[in-house]
């Protein structure tokens with residue numbers, strides 16, 4: 001049985017890996033010249049590392065099990081990490097529960113309300129109630145207006161820009177659950193992980209295992225159209241050729257699905273609204289000098305053109321990056337944001353000026369290289385009643401499935417959720433494969 005997968009990002013390759021353990025063979029189509037999608041790698045000159053930053057949390061159980069399954073357990077490294085907050089031109093560490101509760105911009109009552117919001121949020125299991133209430137209304141209701149204005153609002157504006165009041169409480173609930181669980185309960189200190197060689201190591205191993213199983217991967221292969229075949233199965237058009245598959249699973253973003261397949265092929269409850277994605281513009285600095293002790297520095301300052309500083313080298317050992325420090329400066333934006341019309345040079349100048357305003361004493365002579373990376377469709381915006389507008393996994397056609405990150409209703413965008421999503425899908429899909437093999 002032949003299965004076609006559209007998209008060679010993490011979702012597509014993990015899916016291909018799981019299917020290749022059955023009797024079916026898989027072919028993955030990736031439009032880019034290299035595998036990995038948003039988690040792909042970049043050549044920084046003296047070393048290769050992720051194009052965008054990635055970290056693994058101790059609670060990422062599905063992802064950690066996959067890494068072990070791929071035989072990469074020895075490449076998984078854990079380090080102590082720190083989180084900071086930049087507000088009123090000052091840096092604060094909020095890396096331990098104690099530091100978090102000492103956070104000076106908040107008074108003792110605000111802190112108690114903040115601690116209560118986090119405690120309350122981390123114990124909620126029924127997401128449905130949170131889908132219908134805006135993040136602002138929920139945070140004000142649980143933690144009070146002052147804590148919202150002083151702590152959450154700058155953080156939300158930093159993460160979501162002008163859209164911060166459009167998302168539901170799900171956004172902050174998933175954020176609280178994921179980030180605050182990263183603190184080990186014993187030490188109340190954060191630990192985070194990375195794979196030696198970055199995500200390239202994971203993708204190289206996934207590809208190798210697929211090829212060993214007789215499956216295949218095709219890069220520079222953009223799927224132009226997806227059509228049902230009257231005799232059963234699905235046809236994929238790539239360049240001038242049409243390839244036939246018994247079943248096809250689509251893993252790329254939804255705007256691509258709308259472009260390459262007919263509307264009757266996917267199944268959404270409410271078709272009058274579509275899923276909007278935030279994109280990301282990210283400056284990457286490679287420097288000789290260390291830049292930040294924090295893995296994540298949240299920025300609550302409207303004057304700074306990026307919304308966080310991600311000190312990858314505060315986590316990954318310098319031998320990973322041949323002695324250089326790598327730091328990311330991301331800004332999440334909607335598809336109509338003015339940054340998309342700026343040239344790389346303009347973005348570089350804008351971001352470097354923001355950087356200099358935060359770190360006036362940093363010796364710019366130690367900058368080895370500057371990179372501007374962009375991705376247009378990254379984070380689906382979890383607006384009110386979001387689950388009504390996402391496509392269902394099973395479509396109107398029995399041989400066509402949609403499996404992508406827009407379907408995360410209980411989680412933020414992260415690779416642990418990707419593995420979890422694939423595993424849930426496989427439980428049902430394996431039954432379909434078995435049925436198909438019985439009937440052919």
Ligand SMILES: Cc1cc2nc3c(=O)[nH]c(=O)nc-3n(C[C@H](O)[C@H](O)[C@H](O)COP(=O)(O)OP(=O)(O)OC[C@H]3O[C@@H](n4cnc5c(N)ncnc54)[C@H](O)[C@@H]3O)c2cc1C
Pocket residue numbers: 006007008009010011012029030031032035036037038039052053054055056221222223224251252253256260280282330375378404405413414415416418
């Ligand atoms: C800035 C940033 C930071 C992140 N940090 C973390 C982190 O710390 N931890 C974590 O776990 N996750 C993190 N993530 C999220 C992680 O990168 C995603 O969970 C993951 O990459 C999603 O993979 P995907 O395959 O679902 O989507 P994508 O990576 O978007 O893959 C879709 C693929 O489909 C391909 N495609 C599109 N159209 C076609 C077509 N017509 N034909 C063939 N192929 C097509 C695309 O080229 C792409 O490769 C981060 C992401 C970003 C952008």
